[in-house]
Amino acid sequence: MLSRAAESLFWLGRYMERAEATARMISMGQRMAMLPGTQGQSEWTSLMQATGTPPPEERAITEADIVALLILDPESPSAVQGCLSKARENGRAVRTALTQEMWESLNEDWRYLESMDTQTARRQLVQILEWVRNKAAIFRGAVETSMLRTEGYFFLRLGSNIERADMTLRLLNVKYFLLLPETEVVGGGRDHHQWMSMLHAVSGLRAYHHNYAGDYAPWNIADFLLLNQAFPRSVAFSYGQIDGCLAKLEKNYGGAHNCQRTARAELNRLSRLDIHAVFSDGLHEFINDQIAKTARISKEVSDAYHF
Template sequence: MLSRAAENLFWLGRYMERAEATARMISMGQRMATLPGSMGQSEWTSLLQATGAPAPEDRPVTEADIVAELILDPVSPSAVQACFSKARENGRAVRTALTQEMWESLNEDWRYLESMDTQAARRQLDHLLEWIRKRAAVFRGAVETAMLRNEGYFFLRLGSNIERADMTLRLLNVKYFLLLPETEVVGGGRDHHQWMSMLHAVSGLRAYHHHYGGDYAPWNIADFLLLNQTFPRSVAFSYSQIHGCLDRLDKNHGGAHKCQRTAQTELGRLTRLDINAVFSDGLHEFINDQIATTARISKEVSDAYHF
């Protein structure tokens, strides 16, 4: 496969995953903002901080800012509209590698958001966030049910899982940024509901309950999102998929690359790691280190396949 085509499919996977994850993060911010004792703007500010999007310096962050910056901005790398637009551009460049259903999904997503303004989006925000999640699921279903399991598929899935690992880490960072101005003791009622909001954001409440029962301790929820090897949105599971995709690509190309060795090392570390050690050393520090490692793997993939 040409390097340019591999790059297009890799970033198509990343942008579609980012669009969905951003919608999930906004839903989490909504849920946190409605908790008793919430300051409102703190939750919205934490979302912008976690995604790396700019926040206004002269006033509190509002829901309107979130809609404008994280949903409807046509150029911000954090915004859903920009992600859908860039996903479509990448898909158009490799049109023959996509199924008809994949291409139709990309077109519908882009057109729907292009004509929407901030006021309309705010009026139907819950519906809009649900629509974004469903559209991402439609695209993913088209990929899984009809796309050939060739190099193109594995580059697309590689991008998706790198982005998923990164966004799950950033979702956990929302909680950290939210705690910075807090005076409430960690472990209080509001703290508990904020952690629960994370499970809702990843559609993981039932899966968590199946694995951990009714114990919603923060370290168990962090363990579920970081180290659980069976939940599809955990960092450890995403790394297992990253390593699997790289393994298939390297077999096709007849040799291992640095990115594969890095992914294998990190997967082994995540498999052996204990969540108590993570909390002891600092959850935020661990998350930031893992975000940097995930970015490094992405760069190593680009270097290996000449993006």
């Protein structure tokens, strides 16, 4: 496969995953902003910080800012509309590598957000976020049920899982930024509902309950999102998928690369970690370190396959 085709498939996977993850993060921020005793500002500020989007200067961040900057901005690689546009551009660049079902899922309603202004999008925010999640699910279903398991598939899935690991880490950072101004002890009522909002955001409430039988302690939820190797949106599970995709690419192309060694080492490290040690050493520090390592794997993939 040509390196430019591999690059397009890799970033197609990343942008579709990012669009969905951003929608999920906004849903979580919306839930947190509605909690008793909140004014919404810190929730939206934390969301901007976690996505790395520059906030408006010298004024409080509002829901309207979130809609404009994280949903409707067509140029931003962090905004839903920008992600979907870039995903379609990458898909068009490798049209012959996509199945008809994949191409149709990319093209269906792709101009849906273009005609919306901020006020309209705010009124329809719940429906828009649901539409994004559904669009990503349809694309993912088309990939899984119609694409040959050749190198193109593994580059696409590699991009998706690198992005998923990164966005789960950033979602946890939303919680960290919210804790900065808090005076309430960890485990209080508001703290509990914020952690619960995270499980809703990743569609993990029932799976979590199956594992922990209703014990919603913060360290258990962090353990579930970081170290659980059976939950599809956990960091450890995503690293397992990354390692598997790189192993398939090694088999097809021959020769191991730094990205594979880095991913395997991180997967092994995550399997040995204890969440209480992570909290003791600093959850925020761990998350930032893991975001940096995920970015390193992405860079090493680009270097290994020349894109």
